[in-house]
Amino acid sequence: VSVVAMVGAGQLARMCHEAALPLGVELRVLAADPEAPAVAAGASCVLGDPGDLDALHALAEGADVVTFDHEQVPPEHLEALERSGVTLAPSAAAKLFAQDKLHMRRGLERLGFAMPPFAEVRSRADVEAFAARHGWPLVGKAPRGGYDGRGVFALPDAAAAEAALEGGPLLVEPRLPIETEVAVMVARSRTGETAAYPVVETVQRDAMCREILAPWPDAGTAAESALAIAEAIGAVGVMAVEYFVVGGELLVNELALRPHNSGHYSIGGCVTSQFEQHVRAVLGWPLGVTDLVAPAVATVNVVGNAHGGEPSDRVPEALGVPGAHVHLYGKAPRPGRKLGHVTVAGTDAEAVAAAARLAAARLEAAA
């Protein structure tokens, strides 16, 4: 039996487990919590922390490959695993493009991919120099460790920048007039085979992805660009490329070298889900067909709020919406936490989005 070891045991690992089961693949996760979503769903488990190299070695023991459901693992530990002969997918060098925003921006800049203007700043003077070229306000981002809006700072002026810099150096960029945010999921197998999913619009609210609308009608060259990035950095597994659309141009915002929220619509919305694709890619197996199963697919996240209780109590109400596919992650509800998502596929983009929103709202029981 093939064993895929995954650092992390959250909802991405849980959905990988769901995809691995019918393929006869064992997913083994590294979990800090024995009640983590993937463990609760039945994935085999090594208890431990991703910051602990011994725990990572225990996870890797006897597995075919080690992969990731998040970025929060020290790059030096990944290099140590590789030196000791563990196969990582993606490699430590490729994964760093998702772990360190400055590394990613500098690397893709060298490779010629379009991105927002950026700089590394360490002092008020650095920020003021950047603002002199691009104007206020700016956005500051912690190069490492941020996600879902954490580690991102609005910088209206030099005083705000100086305060934010107390946490360490930042990547700064102008606050761009973003028209849309879009994303592409691509897959690259250990064999080098690649596949691209449809380009999707990702609707953000409170710095968190709330809706994924597929396909984005103005896809242009986003898929080709994402495939070129995957090749250039040697990605293995699935990789999400998130773009800002500014003045009609696609600017790379972020990479995730793992299954990603922007690809959740592929469960039930595409012939092969991103989770099955990830398992296939990291094992070096043939990739699956990435076509949509219907002309329009919408996914809406279910996010905990101050009024909501346990969404699993409200599943029957959500299933009353025709065509609604409910995916809960088995996480304790907390405000701002992604607890699940709903996907609806059909022929009419507005209708599937409306249905997915209604079912998600019923699960959230938003006041």
Added chain:
Amino acid sequence: VSVVAMVGAGQLARMCHEAALPLGVELRVLAADPEAPAVAAGASCVLGDPGDLDALHALAEGADVVTFDHEQVPPEHLEALERSGVTLAPSAAAKLFAQDKLHMRRGLERLGFAMPPFAEVRSRADVEAFAARHGWPLVGKAPRGGYDGRGVFALPDAAAAEAALEGGPLLVEPRLPIETEVAVMVARSRTGETAAYPVVETVQRDAMCREILAPWPDAGTAAESALAIAEAIGAVGVMAVEYFVVGGELLVNELALRPHNSGHYSIGGCVTSQFEQHVRAVLGWPLGVTDLVAPAVATVNVVGNAHGGEPSDRVPEALGVPGAHVHLYGKAPRPGRKLGHVTVAGTDAEAVAAAARLAAARLEAAA
């Protein structure tokens, strides 16, 4: 959290677990073997035998409902559970239509559904009387306990019948000139809501279903008839109705009041799989859309053979067939054992069947 308790822990329970997970429903199985397919996949488990009433009570403890992945549970135990207040879905009275072929034939005859001519026979004289009306050869069936060809006897003459009767009374029917075998999966919720899946052709080989081809183009009134049976017997959950097509007429052959092999195509082939539908129906939740996701869907079973080893070793070869969805059950390979299935959806019925056959053959590694 809603808990669905299931008697049995085979592949049907495993796929119910896979469907229950994203709905936030806990599937708890009664397993004789701690390595049974559903337990290996992560379903929660009560160890015990379905013939043991105490084990059935332990399974039911605190669950919302008790349902089934097979027929091999004593009807008197089901009645005892109901007397003690356990909710069964289906009820003991409805389940008996799948457990006892004579009870089913007599019940549906009273209700006016078309079936093959049949009789209960206890002696050579009984069989000869039936043969005098319908001619030799006959087919004998054990009223209880048979499946996948077990408990079915070819009766070319009275001597063969006399030998077969040594095992007890039989249901006999003429060996009919069967043109096709077809099946319909229907669902009936505890609320009374019903839904019918497309009518499918089931291709049998060695007395076992090998292929499911959807949709069957001559569906006629099969779905209406199956829904009427579900209403008439008070089925709850999904129910498969298997028909012989003889002289263009549909004759009811068998009922299964549970998810069934003939419905496996619904995973990935229909908007809502039979397994999700079963979970929804037994909990009294709204039923899901049963439409096909493509004009043609083919499922081919993966059956162990004398030459084959472990199909999980050959998954990459099967995934080389474009569009092939592989579902393995985690069972030890043995000749004649159903180990998994492959489903392909597309626009061309012949092409999807050919692709599914090729991928299944690669998994079987048939000589």
